[in-house]
Amino acid sequence: MEWLFELFFEHSALQAVVVLSLVSAIGLGLGRIHIGGISLGVTFVFFAGILAGHFGLSIDPQMLNYAESFGLVIFVYSLGLQVGPGFFSSFRKGGVTLNMLALGVVLLGTLMAVACSYTTGVSLPDMVGILCGATTNTPALGAAQQTLKQMGLESNSPALGCAVAYPLGVVGVILAVLFIRKLLVRKEDMQLKEKDDANKPYIAAFQVHNPAIFNKSIKDIGHMSYPKFVISRLWRDGHVSIPTSEKILKEGDRLLVVASEKDALPLTVLFGEQENTDWNKDDIDWNAIDSELISQGIVVTRPELNGKKLGSLRLRNNYGINISRVYRSGVQLLATPGLILQLGDRLTVVGEAAAIRNVEKVLGNAIKSLKEPNLVVVFIGIILGLALGSIPFSIPGISTPVKLGLAGGPIIVGILLGTFGPRIHMITYTTRSANLMLRALGLSMYLACLGLDAGAHFFETVFRPEGLLWILMGFGLTVIPTTIVGIIAFKIMKIDFGSVSGMLCGSMANPMALNYVNDTLPGDNSSVAYATVYPLSMFLRVIIAQVLLMFLL
DSSP states (O other): OOHHHHHHOOSSHHHHHHHHHHHHHHHHTTTTTTTBBOOOOHHHHHHHHHHHTTOOOOOOOHHHHHHHHHHHHHHHHHHHHHHOOOOHGGSTHHHHHHHHHHHHHHHHHHHHHHHHHHHHHOHHHHHHHHHHHHHHHHHHHHHHHHHHHTTTTSSSSHHHHHHHHHHHHHHHHHHHHHHHHHHHHOGGGGGGOOOTTTTTTEEEEEEEGGGGGTBBBBBHHHTSOOOOOOOEEEEEEEEEOOTTTOOOOOTTOEEEEEEEEGGGGHHHHHHHEOOOOOOOOOOGGGGOOOOOOOEEEBBBBOOTTOOOGGGGGGGHHSSSEEEEEETTTEEEHHHHHHHHBOOTOOEEEOOOOHHHHHHHHBOOOHHHTTTTTTTTHHHHHHHHEEEEEEHOOOOOOSOOOOOHHHHHHHHHHHHHHHHHGGGGTOOOOHHHHHHHHHHHHHHHHHHHHHHHHHHHHHHHHHTSSSHHHHHHHHHHHHHHHHHHHHIIIIIIIIHHHHHHHHHHHHHOOHHHHHHHHEEEEEEEHHHHHHHHHHHHHHHHHHHHHHHHHHHOO
16 A cells, blocks of 8 residues: 555655645535535635645645646636726726725725734734735735745745634625624615616617708718617618618618617607617517518627727628627627627627628637637736736835736736737637636645645644634624725615625625625625626735735835
């Protein structure tokens, strides 16, 4: 049985792979267990690693450092690619308010952590680790550890603080939501309220009765100072057609128009009369509306179309079809000429069957090709991220140059590529399952290494006199900021409770708490709010963890 002993305990590359795989498998398996509707998910790998480290299981330090760093880079870069497309758009309109509230949670918790460090005598590295655990933010922990390594200091202590504070960090957000709900929320506040979505296409039928647009082309009308719209169908003398930009409108024409709902009144003024028929029901069979045209969804799969404007393809004039809507990552977008296409966009095309078949060749519609991840961009992005993270920035008053490191550099590049990649014809598209696979693999590797490293001294830390203090401080860093900001958002700013709950979960990067909120509240307001504030909150947590150590240590 000597070979079995060597497989698990004698340091080698093979032994490192076996141990990390074992810890990850056990942690992921236990993470599926729900207690009170809550599960730790992939984070249980961290605690499985702590137990393994406590009982003497270890791997070669260099292998540990490599696997930990590589896992962290894969995780934060994939995370950046995922949140990138919505990162900058999250600052628009109502998203600004939610992001400012989330920023309040982040800053309040950070100020409390600094104050606790000075008043209790807990070292700043330990306190940063406690803050990372209280906010359930492992990328921030990775950034803190990398910063300490750059400064030539011991980098293990934040992991201990994170491990001690993490369990109550998960539960604390849920308790804050429950406290606000019991204290302030009334029964009528729990009822689902519809929220306006400015980007959601609205379909309406109009009749042309405005003499000002008689005998004018659609192109000329589009140049008027009216909202953006797309004419999907035109009925005239019992015949239906797809109007090109040169089409002349006549009195009595019936138009099927796609626009934003808030623009229905201005468009009624423009065209003359809006019909009462509701064209926005899910059960409408568009192919049964008329016998001459069909409606079909076509997916953009040709790489050369990535980053091109929809209007530059001139599909309406060249093929006699119309594109009424675009679906991207589950979100409906208005198909305006200025819309920049991305690989994976699903276009709703209206026209004759032969014309649609020709457009299908132009757009690709080869869905199988999307299932193959573009690994070239992944590796290029990692290289660029590591290069950015290695650039030293000299700041007056700090002896050590500031670097974004393994966590900061890749997440920034991931966000930028996810946002602007299509505009420079860089294919950053990956299926959701592929992105989740990369993230889960990287995070599992990172957490397994982190747990093995921290496990040797974890329990002696917890049972020291200051261990209870660390737990209490971590709980306070979770509950106090979320409760204060949550009360302000709900009571003073009158934001609906679902959005407040999602904002609190997103500001603490806590998907486990979001699962609980989604199970107990109707509608998807909480999920929308979570997605709105998560990118900025995650980014700030990673940067703040480094800044605290560089400026105050």
